[in-house]
Amino acid sequence: MPMERAEKSRAAVPRLGAWVEPGNRVRWRVWAPGHRQVDVVLHDAEGKPGRVLPMGPEPGDCFGAVLEGAGAGVRYKLRVDGEGPFPDPWSRAQPLGVHGPSEVVVPDFEWTDVGWRGPDPESLVIYEVHVGTATPEGTFEALIPKLKGLRELGVTALELMPLASFPGSRNWGYDGVDLFAPAHVYGGPAGLRRLIDAAHAHGLSVVIDVVYNHFGPDGNYLRCYSPHYFTGRHHTPWGEAVNYDGENSAPVREMVLSNVEMWIRDFHADGLRLDAAHAIVDDSSPHLLKEIVSRARSSALDRRVLVIAEDERNEARLLHPASDKGMGLDGVWADDFHHQLRRAFAGDSEGYYQDYTGSAEDIARTLRQGWFYEGQESKNLGHARGTSASGLPPRGLVHCIQNHDQVGNRAHGERLGHDVSPAAFRAMSALLLLSPYTPLLFMGQEWNASTPFLYFTDHNEELGKLVTEGRRKEFAGFARFAGDTVPDPQARDTFERSRLDWSEAERPPHAQVRALYRELLRLRATEPTLTQRRRGNHDARVLGENALVLERRTVEERLLVFINVKGSLEHSFPESAKAQVVLWSEAPRFGGSVEVPPLREGVIRMEGPSALVLRLPS
Known part of the structure; x- marks a missing residue:
């Protein structure tokens, strides 16, 4: 039946729960198929039971009742065929916990967000x-x-x-x-x-x-x-x-x-x-x-x-x-x-991490596609997983x-910072926030x-x-x-x-990490190459065994995000004369110890986990 369920089986379901109607009265309705009698048991503020209101049968296997001269704040439970009473499964408030009485609530809040139009997905x-x-x-x-x-x-x-x-x-x-x-x-x-x-x-x-x-x-x-x-x-x-x-x-x-x-x-x-x-x-x-x-x-x-x-x-x-x-x-x-980066920077290999190498090539592929598994066999699951992400908007x-x-x-409950170095945390953060x-x-x-x-x-x-x-x-x-x-x-x-200990954010080395996040998010929101998040305006490729570069581009310019996962990177960069350093993750203001960015005489030299962001004309 489920695949061919008749449309009438999805006929309109009556309103359920408890609510206040015009005229200062509370109405209850509960769905209880197969039962003979349901009662509303009123409770006081301490959760003690009192007056009982019998509920009458209504269409759709429901029972209903009305209490005149009442409104928001009424507390109650429901008794089913003499059992209970129990909280209302459609309750709008449980002030004494999930085992306590339910409470009638009115959504009469004075909102000030009249001009709010919702989130921008981009x-x-x-x-x-x-x-x-x-x-x-x-x-x-x-x-x-x-x-x-x-x-x-x-x-x-x-x-x-x-x-x-x-x-x-x-x-x-x-x-x-x-x-x-x-x-x-x-x-x-x-x-x-x-x-x-x-x-x-x-x-x-x-x-x-x-x-x-x-x-x-x-x-x-x-x-x-x-x-x-x-x-x-x-x-x-x-x-x-x-x-x-x-x-x-x-x-x-x-x-x-x-x-x-x-x-x-x-x-x-x-x-x-x-x-x-x-x-x-x-x-x-x-x-x-x-x-x-x-x-x-x-x-x-x-x-x-x-x-x-x-x-x-x-x-x-x-x-x-x-x-x-x-x-x-x-x-x-x-x-x-996430899984590729954990494997690469933290070395996780158990459970579902066995499905990932964390190699620069696999990270680059994940960045190009949006996700890695597009139908390959998963060792962890024992079957193929995923479909192609081509055509999906990066924002999705x-x-x-x-x-x-x-x-x-x-x-x-170890956070990422417990398992990777501060430098690795900075590099991973840059890749996360500068991708599309x-x-x-x-x-x-x-x-x-x-x-x-x-x-x-x-x-x-x-x-x-x-x-x-x-x-x-x-x-x-x-x-x-x-x-x-x-x-x-x-x-x-x-x-x-x-x-959370929010006071940490004001003290070194945490304050420097927050400065990095603020700068990365500022770039994400203002750089033309980063605000355009469509398919076709980004690419990722490897630079040797342990490094990669994420490229973001517009007609006018390119932004290159160089990520070194580990070891040493020495990469010839003939365009260095045209390049402008936008961000260097190992700068002291971000918690690093290397003031001068690693771009000198046409060569990028990066040591250990780090991120370098360069701006170039297209």
């Missing part, structure tokens, strides 16, 4: 943030004073790691269970609106990381309402697959699509980052990804929004328009760039040299933060013990961790150690 520079560890307070409000500095640095968009309510007080966010309820520990709905409004005032877009491939286990009450939220037809690495294409899947799909609409319409978000989109399994047509893109755009009215996917498949069709049999996404993470491929996964999924692809920075990267970003959770005792054991077992087979103790995800200290 100038996108993404800054990934975990709200809980980005500041000592760990809240939306505490991020607001940081916005001015980020915009001055050259960042154009914040990407907030998942915000849906999660169990406990600390979590990466990928264990979220209440899609519509921004985490109360971060400041809830009101705090998020204030952050986004302030971001727009500073010229910053806000992209929200959303998780639609699975739901977390702790606080997940969906099965209490219907087993149809899940399916045994598909599987995910993280738990039960969500039912997007089977019997009774229409309300499940609408749950996601309504969530997309809420972030864009009610919170003025400028886009979404879809976690592990390759694990959003849907054998029906149209695919859920297409509908997510369509709903996001239709919810924005006169604003531009972006939908970006984390997807490991290197599938060009994700970026092709729906009219060309594609999914219509605006961007996709292209991690081959998101590159990084670190992100939350690549840092936090290491045993000790969309760069993503992980919070603190701009000053080479020394604080780790560890994996942390705050689950109940039973589940927490399993998470701790699983984390340690995950690294037991790696030789370099023999006899090592992997930090306990459940320990509060693991979370506290992951907090």
